[in-house]
Amino acid sequence: NMKNNIKFIFLALILLSGTAFSQVGINTKNPQGVFNIDGGKDNPETGNAHTAEQQLNDLTVLDNGNMGLGTINPSHKVHIVTGGDATTPVRGFKLTDGNEGDQRVLATISGAGIGTWKKLDATKKLVEGDFSAVSHITSDNSGGAKYSGAKITLTPGVWIVNLGMTFYYPTTGAGSTYENPYWLHVYLSTSTTTNTKAGYTPLGPSGGNSGYAGVILKTTDPGSPNFLSGSMVIRVNGTDPREIYVLIENKSLVSPATGGSMWGYNNSSWENYLYAIPVNE
Incomplete structure (x- = not known):
């Protein structure tokens, strides 16, 4: 009995040793790594000189735990090779979790590295403003703000809104005689009549009351053209x-306040621009 027990233990050790160093192959007599499936049954029977085409239908697991799909030499924990190139790429990954959609990226949703598809703001397209409403306006002495006729339509998210507008001094009336420089503001508003921020939040240390301002100067040029430009970061809620509208400060004559226009503006000025760039907060 003792001899039989010793034989049994010796045989078990041999079997365990053989199992520890064995390789498993499916559809192949020449498995690569510890586990290899040759889906196309086209791998060479000896050696490891597999062509790129032969590897494309393989699944391979190495002894370090790296798994390759389309390769017998995976360099990472999951290594996918599809055979595509920059000219004709071939997709090699798909996750269907209910959040998939156009222009979405795989993003983590927890500190544990759990991921899902998410539409980041930066993946949105640039949006151009609308100057189609022909608008030639001037300021008056009533204060407040006036709608310029320019607007931009933005989806929820964070945007950098870039604006440039050409202003000029009135050539007639009380304002035409005013020669002192003055400060002029331009606002983004969700109303065409008042400076309102319902539906969007200005971002920045000042609260974003106005992202656009500049000095208006009178020169010897007819109309004294001036250009006001700037950028403003907002979050559309x-x-x-x-729709977000561009309003101009309805500047009154500073001294004396006798009425008349302080500025003129026309949407058709070719220098004007309005566009928004999406960003991640």
Whole structure:
């Protein structure tokens, strides 16, 4: 009995040793790594000189735990080779979790590295403003703000809104005689009549009351053209696209306040621009 027990233990050790160093191959007599599936049954029977085409239908697991799909030499924990190139790429990964959609990226949703598809703001397209409303306006002495006729429609998210507008001094009336420089503001508003921020949040240390301002000067040029430009970061709230309008400070004559225009503006000025760039907060 003792001899039989010793034989049994010796045989078990041999079997365990053989199992520890064995390789498993499916559809191949020449498995690579500890586990190899040759889906196309086209691998060479000896050696490891597999062509790129032969590897494309393989699944391979190495002894370090790296798994390759389309390669017998995976360099990472999951290494996918599809055979595509920059001219004709071939997709090699798909995750269907209910959040998939156009222009979405795989993003983590927890500190544990759990991921899902998410539409980041930076993946949105640039949006151009609308100057189609022909608008030639001038300021008056009533204060407040006036709608320029320019607008932009933005979806929820964070945007850098870039603006440039050409102003000129009135050539007639009380304002035409005013020669002192003055400070002029331009606002983004969700109303065409008052400076309102319902539906969007200005971002920045000052609260974003106005992202656009500049000095208006009178020169010897007819109309004394001036250019006001700037950028403003805003967050559009809610779930629906929102129209945002460009309002101009309705500047009154500073001294004496006798009425008349302090500035003129026309949407057709070719220097004007309005566009928004999406960013991640």
